Amino acid sequence: MAGFSTPTAVQAAAIPQALAGKDVLATAQTGTGKTLAFLIPIIEQLLQQNAPGVAALVLVPTRELGMQVMDQYNALRGKKLTPGALVIGGLSEGQQLSAIRQGARFVVATPGRLEDFLNRRLIRLSGVRVLVLDEADRMLDMGFLPAIRRILGVLPKERQTLCFSATLEASVARIVNDYMKNPVRLAFGSTMKPSENVRVQAYEVAHDRKQELLHRLIAGETGRxxxxxxxxxxxxxxxxxxxxEGFAAAMIHGDRSQSQRTAALTGFQQGRYRVLVATDLASRGIHVQDIAHVINYELPELAESFIHRVGRTGRAGARGIASTLxxxxxxxxxxxxEHTLGIQMERMGKSI
Known part of the structure; x- marks a missing residue:
């Protein structure tokens, strides 16, 4: 299995329930291996049932996350299963349609583009057996609820639904009540606390010295x-x-084109850039391995965003540092x- 030997807690709990055909509602922080927790059961199902047409649908909030889920699927699917189809904005429509026409049974989609395909009758979902809502809270934050409701309205009632969310807010709870059947509820780690593997620290700094401190922090760090x-x-x-200042840095934010975002992420993953600068909205799609240090140059507007930011380091058992200026x-x-999250950041000396 693509070099994975020990399942994470989420995988160990969710995979058997999903294989047993149950609906699963899991709240888990990022970096807990949730993608495999739904891909393994889906691949098992696809291997067992060979009916033509789309059988498994994964809805994701961002293009980047969609591409990453698809990469993992393709790494795992082996020779027996057809390639999956990505239905996301910002990429060539022709490519996506040809994958569907060639009989893709596994589809990963962002709600907006999928709804567009449905309206234009370019895709049929009447044979879907498994639906996954990945980062459900994030999809709702981004205003996708109407699109999700319309998509779920055309899916067969007899299906399995797996929902993964960092938090269980009221809006997510409503979707669960409306579209899931007696889901098995799994919760892992406090979703409102940083991972134990992350050292969380804060620096008080004069406004005009922030850049200087930032340069010092980056210079003192060997990793990404x-x-x-x-x-x-x-x-x-x-x-x-x-x-x-001589630091190889890339950036991603909402106004960057898909090719610019992909180039920045790939360059960061491959080490061409040691530094990536991002906004909160763009950051949710970042799943780059081995980020050593997350630096909050500016405080997030929402406590939730702090957890998502910090969750980019200290993943899969590695150690990480999160510094807030x-x-x-x-x-x-x-x-x-700190009060909202119930944490205490380590105050670092007023070195600047």
Missing amino acids: CLIFARTKRGTERLARNLNR FTRDQRSELHQL
């Missing part, structure tokens, strides 16, 4: 660094400054963040 800014413009400004007038904001 992921930096978060609040705005698209802030992301661009930081990436420009870092490159000027804040100015004196943000002390109360930082306290509020």
Whole structure:
């Protein structure tokens, strides 16, 4: 199995239930191996039933996550199963349609593009046996609820539904009640706390010395660094400054084209860029292995985002560091963040 030997807690709990045909609702942090927790049961089902047409559908919030799920599927599927079809925005429609026409039985889609294909009668979902909602809370945050409801409305009622979410907010709970049958409820780790493997620290710094501190933190780190800014413009400004200072940095945010995002992520994964600067919205699709240090150059607007940011390091048992920079007038904001999450960040000396 593609070099995986010990299942993660999520996989060990979810795979047997999913193989038994049960609906599964799992809340789990990122980096817990949830993709395999649904891919393995799906591949088993596809091997057992050979009916033509789309049999398994995975809905994801972002193109990047869709591409990663598909890469894992293709690494695992072996020779007996046909390649899957990706139905996501930002990539050539022709390629996606030809995969469907060639008999793909496994489809990974973002809700917007899939709904468009359904409206234009380019895809049929009447044979779907398994539906996966991956990062369900994120899809709802992004306003996909109406599209998801319309998509679920055309799926067969007799199907298995697997839902993975970092949190179980009211909106997710509603979808669960409406579309799942007696789901087995699995919860792993506090989804509102960083992983135990991450050292969480905070630096108080004067506003005009933040860049200097950032350069010091990156220079003192040998591994990959992921930096978060609040705005698209802030992301661009930081990436420009870092490159000027001699740090190989790439950036991703909502206005970057699909090819620009893919190039940045691939370059970061392969080590051409040691630093990636991102906004919160773009960050949810980042599943790059071995990020050593996450730096919150700016505080996130939502406590939830802090967990998603920090969840990019310390994955799959590795250790990581998450540093947060804040100015004196943000002390109360930082306290509020700690209070909401029930954590205490280690205060680092006022070195700058």
